[in-house]
Amino acid sequence: MSEQILRIGCHLSSSKGFLNMAKTAKSIGANTFQFFTRNPRGGATKDWQEADILAMLAFFEEEGIAKPLAHAPYVLNCCAKDEGLREFALQTMREDLQKLERIPQAMYNFHPGSHVQQGSEVGIALIAEQLNRILTPEQSTIVLLETMAGKGSEVGRSFEELRAIIDKVEMSDKLGICLDTCHVWDAGYDIVGQLDRVLEELDACIGLERLKAIHLNDSMNGCGSHKDRHEKIGQGHIGMDAFAHIINHPKLKHLPFYLETPNELEGYQAEISLLRGVFEG
Ligand code: FE
Numbered sequence: 001m002s003e004q005i006l007r008i009g010c011h012l013s014s015s016k017g018f019l020n021m022a023k024t025a026k027s028i029g030a031n032t033f034q035f036f037t038r039n040p041r042g043g044a045t046k047d048w049q050e051a052d053i054l055a056m057l058a059f060f061e062e063e064g065i066a067k068p069l070a071h072a073p074y075v076l077n078c079c080a081k082d083e084g085l086r087e088f089a090l091q092t093m094r095e096d097l098q099k100l101e102r103i104p105q106a107m108y109n110f111h112p113g114s115h116v117q118q119g120s121e122v123g124i125a126l127i128a129e130q131l132n133r134i135l136t137p138e139q140s141t142i143v144l145l146e147t148m149a150g151k152g153s154e155v156g157r158s159f160e161e162l163r164a165i166i167d168k169v170e171m172s173d174k175l176g177i178c179l180d181t182c183h184v185w186d187a188g189y190d191i192v193g194q195l196d197r198v199l200e201e202l203d204a205c206i207g208l209e210r211l212k213a214i215h216l217n218d219s220m221n222g223c224g225s226h227k228d229r230h231e232k233i234g235q236g237h238i239g240m241d242a243f244a245h246i247i248n249h250p251k252l253k254h255l256p257f258y259l260e261t262p263n264e265l266e267g268y269q270a271e272i273s274l275l276r277g278v279f280e281g
């Protein structure tokens with residue numbers, strides 16, 4: 001049996017292009033990475049250069065890098081009350097997905113949205129409606145709903161809410177889940193003391209086969225705090241032991257892990273090596 005490799009990386013700036021991100025990933029010991037499809041606050045995007053993408057893909061091949069994760073801008077709100085804002089989210093995601101077809105192995109992660117006093121049921125219906133307009137049978141990119149901390153009126157604060165969205169989407173074979181450790185912890189799932197139980201719950205509610213990626217973040221706050229303040233690995237309320245369990249868990253260890261901790265490159269490099277040190281393969 002071949003040994004499991006640890007697929008781990010961090011969020012990188014895309015401002016210098018794709019090949020540059022791949023080289024940066026390699027330089028810090030990463031074999032995957034996450035990037036924003038455009039400025040995180042939204043807005044216009046520089047055209048993606050075909051030669052740059054091809055150079056990145058060739059570099060992936062040489063260096064064993066895989067599974068780049070594209071992250072939609074934070075400002076998008078698929079369940080905004082204002083129709084114009086929903087339309088903006090729709091156009092942005094549609095354009096992102098069109099461009100992502102040029103990066104065959106990329107997945108696309110987004111924050112489901114905030115219902116802002118409309119109630120989560122309305123929020124869930126609006127998000128599903130958007131996805132029904134965005135997803136196409138031809139697309140190869142899998143779209144990931146991120147588990148949210150439940151800050152303010154965020155939708156996706158429980159597995160049930162994500163399930164409810166998926167249930168309303170026609171092309172749900174294009175949908176998966178990205179589990180953010182800080183977010184689920186802040187949402188009230190005890191991944192420190194009850195990891196197996198949380199994964200059983202996820203499996204029963206959504207199905208583990210939908211889980212495609214993990215955002216690996218410690219949390220500045222306690223379980224159920226609904227705060228969403230990321231902390232460096234091992235320096236928050238989740239703690240190093242829990243991260244060692246998570247990356248080695250038989251149901252999780254094959255997944256790609258992406259750090260979104262408050263770090264510069266050096267800090268990410270140190271966290272990647274820390275986590276590689278406790279990975280048992
Ligand atoms: Fe996110």
Ligand code: FE
Nearest residue numbers: 146180215260
């Ligand atoms: Fe995240």
Ligand code: ZN
Nearest residue numbers: 182183228230
């Ligand atoms: Zn977060």
